[in-house]
Amino acid sequence: MMHFGIPSRFWQMVGQAAGGAARQTATRGARWTVVRPEVLLRWKLAYKVASAALPLLEARGAKAYQVAAIRCVLSDFADAYLGRKPCIFTSAFVPTELVYGLGGVPFLPEAAAGLAAAFGLAARSLFACEALWYSPDLCSFHRAGLGGAASGLLPRPSAVIVTSHLCDGGKRSLLHISRLAGCPFYMLDVPYIPSDRATRWLASQIEHVAGDLARRVPGLSLEGLAQALHRSNEALAEYERVSALRRNVPAPWRGSEALNYVLLFLWSWGSPSLAPFYRALRLHLERTIATGDFPVRDERHRLLWLNLRPYYDTRVFKHLEGDRASSVAFEEYSFAYWPSLDPRDPFASLAEKMMSNFGWGPIERRLEALERLVDDYSVDGVVQFAQWGCRQSNGGAAIIARELRKKGIPFLNLDGDGVDARCGTEAQAITRLGAFIELLDARRGW
Amino acid sequence: MVLVSCSYVPLEIPLALGIPAKRAVFREPGASCEAYLPRDFCPYAKAFAREHGQDCVVAIAGSCDAMRRAYDALRYFGLAREVHFVDVPRSCGGGAEAYYAGVLRDFALELAHAVRRERGDAGASAHDVDGPLFQRRLVAVMQSMNSLRQGLSRLFELVAEGRISAMDAIGTALRVNDALGTRPRGNWDSASGAPADAGAARGSERGGFMSTAGTAVVLEGAMRLAGPCGPGAGGSGGSGQSRSGGRPGGRARVGVSGTCLLEPALLGVLEEVGLAVAFVDSCLGPRSFDFRVPTDEGVGQAEGDPRTDAGADENAAAGVNSSVIPGGSLDPFYALAHAYLGKPACPRMFVGDMRAQHLRKLVRSCGVHGIVYFAPKFCDHAYYDFAELKRHVGESEGLPMLLLEGEYGSARSGQTLTRVTAFREMLEGRLGLG
Numbered sequence: 001m002m003h004f005g006i007p008s009r010f011w012q013m014v015g016q017a018a019g020g021a022a023r024q025t026a027t028r029g030a031r032w033t034v035v036r037p038e039v040l041l042r043w044k045l046a047y048k049v050a051s052a053a054l055p056l057l058e059a060r061g062a063k064a065y066q067v068a069a070i071r072c073v074l075s076d077f078a079d080a081y082l083g084r085k086p087c088i089f090t091s092a093f094v095p096t097e098l099v100y101g102l103g104g105v106p107f108l109p110e111a112a113a114g115l116a117a118a119f120g121l122a123a124r125s126l127f128a129c130e131a132l133w134y135s136p137d138l139c140s141f142h143r144a145g146l147g148g149a150a151s152g153l154l155p156r157p158s159a160v161i162v163t164s165h166l167c168d169g170g171k172r173s174l175l176h177i178s179r180l181a182g183c184p185f186y187m188l189d190v191p192y193i194p195s196d197r198a199t200r201w202l203a204s205q206i207e208h209v210a211g212d213l214a215r216r217v218p219g220l221s222l223e224g225l226a227q228a229l230h231r232s233n234e235a236l237a238e239y240e241r242v243s244a245l246r247r248n249v250p251a252p253w254r255g256s257e258a259l260n261y262v263l264l265f266l267w268s269w270g271s272p273s274l275a276p277f278y279r280a281l282r283l284h285l286e287r288t289i290a291t292g293d294f295p296v297r298d299e300r301h302r303l304l305w306l307n308l309r310p311y312y313d314t315r316v317f318k319h320l321e322g323d324r325a326s327s328v329a330f331e332e333y334s335f336a337y338w339p340s341l342d343p344r345d346p347f348a349s350l351a352e353k354m355m356s357n358f359g360w361g362p363i364e365r366r367l368e369a370l371e372r373l374v375d376d377y378s379v380d381g382v383v384q385f386a387q388w389g390c391r392q393s394n395g396g397a398a399i400i401a402r403e404l405r406k407k408g409i410p411f412l413n414l415d416g417d418g419v420d421a422r423c424g425t426e427a428q429a430i431t432r433l434g435a436f437i438e439l440l441d442a443r444r445g446w
Numbered sequence: 447m448v449l450v451s452c453s454y455v456p457l458e459i460p461l462a463l464g465i466p467a468k469r470a471v472f473r474e475p476g477a478s479c480e481a482y483l484p485r486d487f488c489p490y491a492k493a494f495a496r497e498h499g500q501d502c503v504v505a506i507a508g509s510c511d512a513m514r515r516a517y518d519a520l521r522y523f524g525l526a527r528e529v530h531f532v533d534v535p536r537s538c539g540g541g542a543e544a545y546y547a548g549v550l551r552d553f554a555l556e557l558a559h560a561v562r563r564e565r566g567d568a569g570a571s572a573h574d575v576d577g578p579l580f581q582r583r584l585v586a587v588m589q590s591m592n593s594l595r596q597g598l599s600r601l602f603e604l605v606a607e608g609r610i611s612a613m614d615a616i617g618t619a620l621r622v623n624d625a626l627g628t629r630p631r632g633n634w635d636s637a638s639g640a641p642a643d644a645g646a647a648r649g650s651e652r653g654g655f656m657s658t659a660g661t662a663v664v665l666e667g668a669m670r671l672a673g674p675c676g677p678g679a680g681g682s683g684g685s686g687q688s689r690s691g692g693r694p695g696g697r698a699r700v701g702v703s704g705t706c707l708l709e710p711a712l713l714g715v716l717e718e719v720g721l722a723v724a725f726v727d728s729c730l731g732p733r734s735f736d737f738r739v740p741t742d743e744g745v746g747q748a749e750g751d752p753r754t755d756a757g758a759d760e761n762a763a764a765g766v767n768s769s770v771i772p773g774g775s776l777d778p779f780y781a782l783a784h785a786y787l788g789k790p791a792c793p794r795m796f797v798g799d800m801r802a803q804h805l806r807k808l809v810r811s812c813g814v815h816g817i818v819y820f821a822p823k824f825c826d827h828a829y830y831d832f833a834e835l836k837r838h839v840g841e842s843e844g845l846p847m848l849l850l851e852g853e854y855g856s857a858r859s860g861q862t863l864t865r866v867t868a869f870r871e872m873l874e875g876r877l878g879l880g
Binding site: 132133134135137138139164166167168169171172173175176187189191192193197198201204205362363386388389391392394395396397398399402 | 481482483484486487508510511512514515516517518519521522531533535536537541542544545548794796821823824826827829830832833834836837849851
């Protein structure tokens with residue numbers, strides 16, 4: 001299991017500690033036997049055992065930041081699955097500071113779909129979704145999230161918040177989940193063109209949602225909102241240092257691993273666990289740069305990776321980073337695009353964060369962000385993972401390709417599916433990536 | 447001419463500025479659309495990716511991810527003279543309406559700029575759209591469009607009664623749409639704000655200027671179609687036998703639902719195969735005209751709307767001007783926002799259970815035996831909408847639903863015919879029709 005590598009080993013340990021409950025096959029993905037995952041995830045003992053096992057994991061060679069990440073996920077999963085806090089399902093670009101600040105725990109089904117794929121559980125969720133008459137032409141991240149909810153793999157939400165940001169599938173799939181759970185559903189309608197009027201309207205919507213949640217969901221209150229924004233700022237400050245360190249040539253962090261941690265980047269703003277994770281990661285990167293122990297030795301090319309990646313087992317990154325000595329220097333979805341939040345004015349501040357998403361609004365905003373990333377990270381080529389069914393991202397490919405060409409940066413639109421291994425095109429992806437790297441080689445005269 | 451992408455964008459605004467405007471209806475995708483947009487995009491969005499010519503201003507609504515990217519492609523590749531983005535909210539209720547009223551005002555101002563540029567004048571000022579002259583024009587056009595909508599709604603009532611075929615009705619609606627986009631508009635008297643020419647003036651007496659062309663076409667067509675029809679008579683624009691046989695007797699009745707119907711040919715296929723189409727729930731059909739825009743007092747800043755789960759009253763925060771205009775009591779932009787956001791919901795909207803309720807009402811009032819759901823290939827809204835309606839309408843009402851995915855030109859494909867025929871046989875089996 002290459003992806004979510006440490007979490008995977010971690011869950012294996014949890015399974016073993018729980019009496020050989022889980023078994024991972026030696027081939028692709030994982031097969032869960034004896035104890036079904038939906039049972040294991042709701043098992044209090046599993047979290048106790050897991051927490052106890054964390055120091056062991058470190059002793060076995062896991063990096064401090066990896067353990068910190070597991071701690072972060074574990075804490076939220078325990079809160080969500082054991083019902084220790086009200087669980088609020090959100091789509092990917094809802095500011096999670098709102099949920100942590102209210103005293104709840106966020107759960108992002110589309111992000112969890114990546115985890116499910118890494119653990120070999122996605123196929124089951126996808127089948128469950130298709131049985132509900134949803135088309136396989138929809139984005140598999142949303143289908144797996146929806147199917148996971150329908151088949152009982154996800155925790156039970158107390159409420160659902162979505163935004164109209166970026167992606168149509170997220171909000172509609174979560175609407176279905178809210179109906180399955182019979183819980184309140186809120187949609188933050190994000191204006192497309194920034195203006196004072198737009199920000200004010202969005203801020204008023206956020207304020208309404210927060211107030212309504214505090215009234216309707218037992219256990220939630222507005223008291224912790226300012227603190228959540230403080231925590232978010234603290235994490236952002238650490239994260240900006242991490243991002244700065246990643247400008248180093250050669251890359252101090254494996255991009256394929258960084259793409260796994262997009263999960264936390266989407267999920268954990270406002271969590272007390274996020275700043276410690278980024279702090280540990282910063283220290284790791286500083287050490288790597290100081291010692292020269294870079295993950296891709298003799299780095300030949302540096303890539304910017306757009307959109308997500310296949311989260312099931314695939315040889316694509318082994319080929320890229322190993323055989324082709326090319327690093328993913330940075331990822332589009334790891335770009336922290338928003339300014340520090342103002343805890344004194346939380347709703348307006350969160351509205352500004354949402355409105356500043358570079359993927360929302362006319363494509364010039366995304367182009368500007370990509371241009372900056374290309375420059376900041378000394379990028380030689382850009383790869384867009386064209387997730388099947390992701391209209392919002394894929395729709396810009398022709399324009400991005402043309403704009404990058406003007407800058408002399410080659411662009412590859414790599415078709416694939418991040419969750420649905422049935423649609424995986426590993427051999428084709430490797431061939432196309434190989435050809436792309438050869439193109440980069442040729443440009444350097446190699 | 448202004449070509450709009452979505453039924454939530456009021457044609458009243460360009461028409462009031464004297465610019466012909468119509469909803470975009472295509473017959474095929476653009477020849478080189480996949481040079482601009484990916485292959486897994488819905489045919490309607492891809493159809494926008496074409497050379498529209500230098501006479502054409504395109505107004506794209508933020509309907510979905512695909513249309514937003516089509517907006518980018520049109521601008522970036524210079525495929526139209528001008529491209530405007532109309533940020534249509536996904537909810538209704540006070541805050542959304544107030545925000546949308548502001549968006550519509552901005553849209554009007556942008557078009558007014560374009561008109562002035564055309565004339566070689568300086569740019570438009572806020573007075574061009576906030577002044578009493580324009581606002582009177584706008585209200586007149588709203589009244590006129592209401593008449594038009596009323597006529598079109600009546601046409602589809604005749605469809606439900608089985609007096610004319612759905613294919614004919616939708617054909618008439620599309621002809622009216624074309625008329626709005628291509629017929630010369632009346633000239634406005636710049637001093638009085640009244641129509642300057644005689645034909646337009648006659649229209650004005652009936653409540654608005656462009657109705658002279660459009661309403662006449664509709665009403666005349668409707669009368670001709672619905673005329674004294676015996677069994678098997680009527681239909682086809684008075685040319686002879688109706689495609690539907692004129693009345694539904696002996697035929698299984700179906701409703702057609704979906705996002706964008708793409709092409710009306712599907713209705714013809716259903717009727718030719720032997721089904722009676724009793725309603726059309728599409729933005730090419732009654733969803734675009736089963737509503738009226740308030741044109742007198744009573745539409746001010748709305749209160750929180752109970753139709754939405756999170757229907758807060760965010761009006762003040764949205765910063766929209768007062769609903770009162772000089773010399774009147776109506777903010778026409780607010781009235782438009784209120785009416786358009788509250789019209790029969792399309793699948794893109796988040797308005798609680800309103801869409802399912804509307805479809806249930808249609809199903810019951812028209813007494814249909816099944817629903818044919820048309821989804822343009824790769825239309826995410828349609829895919830999600832179908833699954834929800836199947837559960838909340840199809841299953842709850844005990845109605846079979848047929849999902850047809852298609853592209854331009856697929857309505858008459860053998861595959862579609864086979865599936866529709868099988869659906870008819872199944873319905874007839876359930877009804878005991880021989």
